[in-house]
Amino acid sequence: MLVVTLSLCGCAGQPSSGKHAVERIELTFGTQVPSTHPEGVATLAWIDKIKNETDGQVNITPYWTSTLTSEEEIFEEIVRGVADIGSIGSACWAPHGFDLLKAQGMFYYGIVQPEICRYIDSEVCTKFPEIDAEFSDVKTLAKSTVSTFHLATRNSPIRKAEDLKGLTIICPPQYIVPIIEMGAEGVFIPYGEAYMSLEKGISDGIICPFEALKTYSLGEVVKYVTRLDFSLGPMPMVGMGLECWNNLPADIQRVFENNVEWYGLEIENHFAQADQDGIEFANKQGVEFIELSVEELDKFYEVMETLALKEAAKLDEKGLPGTEIFREIRRLYDESA
Incomplete structure (x- = not known):
């Protein structure tokens, strides 16, 4: 649940009359992965980045391993506000809906280069708005390819x-x-x-x-x-409920929007490293x-x-x-x- 509090801030050495109210925004993040998972590691870096770029106004508290949201219904839970933000990539396993996203798992076979996947996704989503429409109930905060x-x-x-x-x-x-x-x-x-x-x-x-x-x-x-x-091709990985998004100040929204590409690439890079770690681990076995x-x-x-x-x-x-x-x-x- 989005929580907004007010605190008084002012420049050092200035009288108290120079202080002004600053909104402190508390957000929750629900996910089924642990903090050590590639997406979890990337998320921790993104949380710090958002906090720094909003001068400490935005604080995001993660809830790992389905302690706040469920793996099966996390998309609907984000829409309902059970958590403000969440890992929505698991929509590709959902029993109902997301027909185009699920079909990607067959459409992208053999396409392994992340940069080519991103290029194809950009072109196809522009030409076929029906793809992004499946996620119209949330604000997408990260889109990424994942491991093959x-x-x-x-x-x-x-x-x-x-x-x-x-x-x-x-x-x-x-x-x-x-x-x-x-x-x-x-x-x-x-x-x-x-x-x-x-x-x-x-x-x-x-x-x-x-x-x-x-x-x-x-x-x-x-x-x-x-x-x-x-x-599976590129997919929305993290989203925010629209009610929460619409209640954010415009300058805070811009910070999130300016980090969509960065967050997606961070997830992608951590998956790539985790794949290498997996290969090395298996070789030792x-x-x-x-x-x-x-x-x-x-x-x-x-x-x-x-x-x-x-x-x-x-x-x-x-x-x-x-x-x-x-x-x-x-x-x-x-x-x-």
């Missing part, structure tokens, strides 16, 4: 697409259907529960970013990691990293393209420009590659 996803397995090295057949793979929701199409069983469970599932042999593998090999200690329970570079041939990787991407077009057609039926967005993303990537 790969396939980590316990005992079965994946050196070709056929090696997936018969395996049970933990997946983000976007990748369950592609994994099923490749002959495996796709299941969704939170990453926090993945370690036990893999350790006990309930699951054979997991689609995850490199950083999860360390942050969730998955490098201890897998022997192989096959690089796939499945990308003796994990083998597998690079597929172009021909084998294309087998994965051909499945992704087929399913992406089907998903785009479903969006078309809902009155959204799904096929146009997919083709524009791939066209811009082909031109940039």
Whole structure:
């Protein structure tokens, strides 16, 4: 809840009559990640930056690991004001809504360069305002690419697409259907529960970013990691409820707006570093990293393209420009590659 208090401030050596009232703005930040997570580390730096650039007027208190907001409903909770600000990137896992955001998980496959992702996103969002409209109930304070996803397995090295057949793979929701199409069983469970599932042999593998090999200690329970570079594309990562935003003074709003790009890049950079840390951690555990041939990787991407077009057609039926967005993303990537 936004709290505004007044305090008296004045220049040193001046009489008390020279003091003036200054608003102190207290904001809450809800997130499902810990302070050590790449987004959490970036958020702490951003909180300090906002405080410094508002001369101490704005103080943001973070609530980590879902102690104020939930992972499943955080977007709605930010809209309702449960917290003033929050991590809204988890909207891509929400069971309802955000159809275009979820489709990105299939549309951006193989696009790994952050600068190209940002360029494509800027062009596509300008051409198709329906994308940003999904987040019109909040003020976006950071937009960022995140780590790409790969396939980590316990005992079965994946050196070709056929090696997936018969395996049970933990997946983000976007990748369950592609994994099923490749002959495996796709299941969704939170990453926090993945370690036990893999350790006990309930699951054979997991689609995850490199950083999860360390942050969730998955490098201890897998022997192989096959690089796939499945990308979710850029997405709004942090947002503020509109009621809270509209109650902020204009000069404070400008400080937040001037830091949107910085915050997004800070998140991106910390994810990149966390990926490197994950690779180093897994190497120390003796994990083998597998690079597929172009021909084998294309087998994965051909499945992704087929399913992406089907998903785009479903969006078309809902009155959204799904096929146009997919083709524009791939066209811009082909031109940039």
